[in-house]
Amino acid sequence: MKIERPRGTRDFLPEEMEKRRTIERKLREIAESFGYREVSTPTFEHSELFKLKSGEGIVDEMYVFKDKSGRELALRPELTAPIIRFFVNECSNFPKPLRFYYFENCFRYERPQKGRYREFWQFGVELIGSDSYLADAEVIILADKMLKSLGIDYELHIGHVGILRNALSFLADKASKAMRLIDKRDEEGLENFLKEIGVKEETKQKIKAIMNLKGGREIIEDAKKLLDYDFSYLERLLDVLDSAGVVYTLNLGVARGLDYYTGVVFEFYSNDLGAQKQICGGGSYELAQLFGGIKTPATGFAIGFDRICELVDLKPEKKTKVVVVYFRGLEKKAFEVAENLRSSGLIAVVDVMERSLKKQLSYANDINADFAVIIGEEEVKKGEVSVKDLRSGEQFRIQTEMLPLLSSKR
RNA sequence: GCCCGGAUGGGGUAGCGGCUAUCCUCUGGGACUGUGGAUCCCAGGAGGCGGGUUCGAAUCCCGCUCCGGGCCCCA
Secondary structure, three states: OOOOOOOOOOOOOHHHHHHHHHHHHHHHHHHHHOOOEEOOOOOEEEHHHHHHHHOHHHHHHOOEEEOOOOOEEEEOOOOHHHHHHHHHHHOOOOOOOEEEEEEEEEEOOOOOEOOEOOEEEEEEEEEEOOOOHHHHHHHHHHHHHHHHHOOOOEEEEEEEHHHHHHHHHHHHHHHHHHHHHHHOOOHHHHHHHHHHOOOOHHHHHHHHHHHOOEEOOOHHHHHHHHOOOOOHHHHHHHHHHHHOOOOOEEEOOOOOOOOOEEEEEEEEEEOOOOOOOEEEEEEEEOOHHHHOOOOOOEEEEEEEHHHHHHHOOOOOOOOOEEEEEEOOOOHHHHHHHHHHHHHOOOEEEEOOOOOOHHHHHHHHHHOOOOEEEEEOHHHHHHOEEEEEEOOOOOEEEEEHHHHHHHHHOO
16 A cells, blocks of 8 residues: 655655755845854644643644653644743843744644645744844844845735734723734624624724724824824834835734734735735744743744745756766776766766666766766776767767866856 | 545546556666667556445445645634
């Protein structure tokens, strides 16, 4: 019986891996150029960690299991919680701020569809220790730069949960539910909910107006008319983004309903994907004290790596590939020549099927090699090799020690 | 968890109740033990799984699994 790959997982062919690694490399370079350094946490954690962050309900969407000692563990569904846990455990007295980035696989037990898999990869950053608008500005600029550098067509929406919370503060413990409805753009649900708990018509209209505020920074003026709130944090942030050339839409309906978000929240959408069009999301939050640390502000984002891979069309840079073709009896010589080519930075492949010269050349052609280096008795006697350019078909003899020159010949 | 559509060699397909399951591609070998892409020859390899209907099932029915798309959810 044939074993199939588990639902929602993928195999990646060499071409796909080359593309993914190229994208990954770009993201790392940019993150590192901002002073972020890579961290890594375990693939599984106590399931409690994620329950604390997101509530009991998410257990259904996690891979939860018991180990042999009865510990309840979960494959990580995201990395913000593990990283803050890590911060609380090991780095709470490091110089602030901390700039961390990660690139890891995550697991969620959900129905797979386009752009959604049960094992998927997130590239994200966390900037820990600052509650300044400058921290939010930095991570937004960073995310924007990453996506831009990949040539992705996207929209950036920026919201602020502080503003919404202020507007909903009179609801007390019912505010969270309202936030969720706003985040979902469920206007009807919100309407019913507010009616149910007896909110005045006038207030209801006001909340709906705020939720639908969307546009350039001029909407702050509209918001000021609706709310008695200090918008200067947001205004200073937008000043920085404007001068950095970040294009955004202010959207006060971006709520990311969870309680630990504290201020600015943002999402990047692509118009070229199906139902799963969010490619990056983030914001400022406070989780450290939830995990037993001292209250520490943080801000960060996570990029849906698999989704951006679907959007990016790029050809990875290829090294020159050489197949060393040889006659029977010259295996050792062939291995030696291949090793020389490798030490000059080329890709060198040697037949390991003991095939005829003809088959070896045919294989070289099949794998898209640039050159075939042919080794025969005649050549060996003279300290030479024959080099065949597989594109043009032209062939020439060179001294063996000249082989490294092939790296520039392509 | 829900809805729609699908599943035939490694990949792409034909057959839609009746010979040894079609064709293309592919893979290995040979024609051709000093030269790739062409041609020819030989070989390899398939109806997702389980049950039912039938003299007979890849084909019809049911269940499951997996894939694609959407809903819900999306930390």
